[in-house]
Amino acid sequence: MKTWNTTFSKEDLEVGWDGIFPLELAKKVIKTFSKENETVLDPFCGTGTTLVAAKELHRKGVGIDLSQKIIDIAKTRGVNPKVGSVFSLSELVTKDSIDLVFTSPPYWTHLTKYTDYIPQKDEDVGKIQSYTSFLHDLKRAFSQVFLVLKQGGKCAVLVTDLSDDKVRALPTDLIKILTEIGLKYQETIVWDKRTEISRKLKRELSEIPESLNEKILVFSKELI
Secondary structure (H helix, E strand, O other): OEEEOOOOOHHHHOOOOOOOOOHHHHHHHHHHHOOOOOEEEEOOOOOOHHHHHHHHOOOEEEEEEOOHHHHHHHHOOOOOOEEOOHHHHHHHOOOOOEEEEEEOOOOOOHHHHHOOOOOOOOOOHHHOOOHHHHHHHHHHHHHHHHHHEEEEEEEEEEEOOEEOOOEEOHHHHHHHHHHHOOOEEEEEEEEEOOOOOOHHHHHHHHHOHHHHEEEEEEEEOOOO
16 A cells, blocks of 8 residues: 655635645546646536646646635636535536546535634535435445546545544545446555644644544546
8 A cells, every 4th residue: 555645835725715635646646647738527516626637737637616705716726626416416517538537525524613713605525414314315426536537537536534423434435426426446545644743733633533644545436
């Protein structure tokens, strides 16, 4: 299993949003699994890190998010995602048009529990209280992703174990879900966060010890 030790830059931390991953991590994923001039999608794009990375690497970035407030932050970074629901993704993005998906879906209720994020609409995966229902909606979401991904395209998903009254093995559950909808699991890359130096993130890590590392699950849509 590969391990990447990418850390947050000063610029990452100045974005003004807690639910982020490093720009250099997005770049590494995009460089590894796509080529120049290909199209990269983030269906939970947040502040647009995947799109910024795609732009800097000469790919076309496509992003969707429910929150106008978060999209407005993304636009200050020079990208232009769309407001919309992942559950309607195939109506917003042409089917079989995406070469690579790189995304990090909401970590169940963690955004509302550990940040000041306010769920947007009924379609907001981050507002679901039941873990079983959360997994059901992730399956619905990635079924839409499957439709817009090209044959032979790749899907990389950044996730971690979650906890409430017990540990929830989200990476294991997501592998099961995505293989059920037709994607082929290829590998797991560990993002080791123990070298993170931000005091803010150190405080978060002390509260959520399972987030000392996260996992990039890599899938492909096999050629028919």
